[in-house]
Amino acid sequence: MTTAPQTVGGVGRVAGTASYPVVSVHDLSISYAAGRREVPVVRGVSFTVEPGRALGLVGESGSGKSTVARTLLAHLRRGSRIVGGSVTVDGQDVFALDDAATRALRGGTAALVAQNAGQALTPSMRVGQQLREALESHGLPGGHDRVLELVRHVRLPDPETIVRRYPHQLSGGQQQRIAIAMAVAARPRLLVLDEPTTALDVVTQSAVLALIRDLAVELGMAIVLVSHDMGVVSTMADEIAVMRDGEIVEHRPTAELFADPRHPYTRELLASIPRASGAAAAGAGADDEPRSVRRTAMKLGSWIGTRFEERGRHAEEPRGGGSHLAPAAPPVVAARDLVVRYGRSLPAAVDGVSFDIGRRETLAVVGESGSGKSTLATALAGLIPAESGSFAFHGSDGVESDLTQPVARRTLALRRSVQLVFQNADTSLNPRRTVGAAIARPLKLFTGSATSERVAELLVEVGLTPDFAARLPAQLSGGQRQRVGIARALAAGPDLIIADEITTALDVRVQAGVLDLLTTLRDDKGLSCLFISHDLAVVRGVADRVAVMTGGRIVEIGSTEDVFRGPNHPYTRTLLEATLDPGTTELPSVGDARPRWRDAGGWDDHGDGHRVARWESM
């Protein structure tokens, strides 16, 4: 486990000579008791991390990476036990410590930042109070000044106000910053990050990662970063250990691993990652070039953008349209100045949006959380009525329907034509009903009959076997559940599928499988698709056209190539820059993620249906 000193990027490069490692895990094996059997979850894992360096543990869910990371805090899941090996943190064998020493280790020597900061913070306590607790529990002075200093440390604006807030009054990114502040309060030697940014959108993710990196350098902490996101790991870690079934299959410096993955599993893992840059970057090693190409393109784009802005003032304002299809085929969905509002006094969640979805076309809507993209999907599904604007549907049978109507007033034909696939496969299937029953219900409702043969056919179509019909959702993996969700949508025989963040909760390899399935089915059955995502990399591989939303408005819409090529709206550019591609070892700088533009009204048409909302800098 000797590390190459000349790795690029990452947290490394802390002043100081080679010191003894903070973390040293030696031949660690853990097994879990399931009934009378012992199931090994970790087998013979060894690694060391030196101060100021970062190790990334990657792997799919169930690979044991979280289990290993938690042992660094002397924590084992109920029912598991150490079979062999040792874990040493800062010179102490963590499993030989007594209770008092374990408490001192946790938070004092080693600190954890968990995936979901919203759950890590106590909802009934002001964050200032929680920070003070974190300080005082390790015998440090917890004065008001000290707390403010911590808040300033994690670069939160206006510390005086922030410390008086409750966790629910903060955004996800702010919550994660507070969680980081608590973790570094006692200046630990080791920071364990368990999927620290999975729940955050790309822009916030970049900002939080930059903060962690700077703090690590400043405090000379060792970092163990657990993630399934190769992009995050490659920008943060000096070395990467790839885990599979409880074993480390490959452990190398980051740049080397991406340039030349040796283990077949690593290669497979790298190949299945969708990339925002470079459409067909299937093989590893080719990813440096597209990235730099994109960078150049972006610089060009921004330059052209300003030029176009001037020209755009004279350009004729395009109205609607935007579809690159022949006018003979009416779009499946046509929205004009659509406004959707949750309550009369609330601001509109979708504010004057116009777009078309052509037949056999996939329109992707991207944007960060709160941009109104999911509201758009909800309105399309009829679960919330549109306030104003027109929203029309052209079925393949030539029937025209009004999509502003709520689902209760829609015809059976329209309900059949528009089907939803949900983000969270865990909650989209009724846990008490078998897979067969879940698929049979829409079959019965929309086609009048539900035979077990038809259910079996649908299951085979989505890549499962007919015997899955008898299983309960709890017996399926995440990817299998999502496939059942797709089968349920297909059962109705729809024209349009609404896919709302369908791959967010899945591992990369599983995600690739589900996306493949969706595109294949869409092409085979001639479906249109509204694809909602915050992940530009996923969008690039799936969508024909992309609409970028922020604050309830579309700021850019155009064919996928045009949007990725530019010229872009500044917001799109922020999103593109914040997307972490695996293999890049530097973090993009996104500043404080505050918008530097404001709406100027009107559109710039860059041809071929690529339109960008006019903006001016501020």
Add this chain to the structure above:
Amino acid sequence: MSPRTSTGPGSSTGTRTGTGTGTGAGTEEARAASSAQPAAPSTVGTRLRSTATGLTGSLRASSALGLGLGLIALHVVLAVLAPWIAGHDPVATDSTAALTGASWSHWLGTDQYGRDILSRTLNGGRYALLVTFLATTIAVGIGTVLGCVTAYADNWFDEVVMRVVDALLSVPSILALLVVVTVFDSGLWVIVLAVTVVYAPAVTRVVRGAARTVITQDYVTAARARGEKPLSIVFREILPNVTDVVLVEYAMRASWIVLLISTLSFLGFGANPPTPDWGLMVQENRTALTVVPLGTLAPVAALATLVIGLNLSADGLSKSLGIDRAQKGAVS
């Protein structure tokens, strides 16, 4: 109506606990998806076996549940068999053998009228158990349906029902029962209905709370997007997912209702003398507590074991049903 019976190649009948045939659970997506035949179609035999192992598994995991269900079963069996296994007629008086201690002919002695205490104790549960079973079932049934419907409706109907529930909950239960029993007589169905009115509102409130969390799940959204009828959503999507709460409610309410019925009898508003009934027996024999303590203690012990049994099962059920099903599926 139910597609459960018509789906799946191997007749799928609902409840299967995570063990046994769940071979694909937790395995990698790609592996299971690509393998040609992950598991042979499950036969009825394996399905039964898996259900059985699931049940014994949860019994083994929770000794409280086993003990509780055992106590309840014992009481039910004794109550059903009481007319045959009791050595004496529970209402036959014998003035020559009044207030005797334990003897070979009267194992637990006799009361002031010379009636065999053991026989009266064995028979004394029949009335309480019958009323408890009927009242709990009706109260929990009504409360569950009302709770799910109001949770889903979330409109003026919800408001009206919940305000009525508030009003009913503000009346002390024993007082309400006494009023009802005084106005009408203390017939079986009067008491059953009175207990229902007293307890159904509380069940409604609890189930409504549980159902509201289910309603936010995506499968309910999916059903709404399909345009399913509200009642169909309530019965297909919501009800099955609050059964754990309902079962625990059932066991808990039952223990309270047993006590309530016995209290009524003790106060002289429930079972009429000379009917053998635990509450009534305590009331009749407490004056002779120093002479024949078993006359009071036997019905008290019987009542206590039944209530403890119900409480233990409520506790055990909530533990074994509260386990995250997703986790269960992944582990076993």
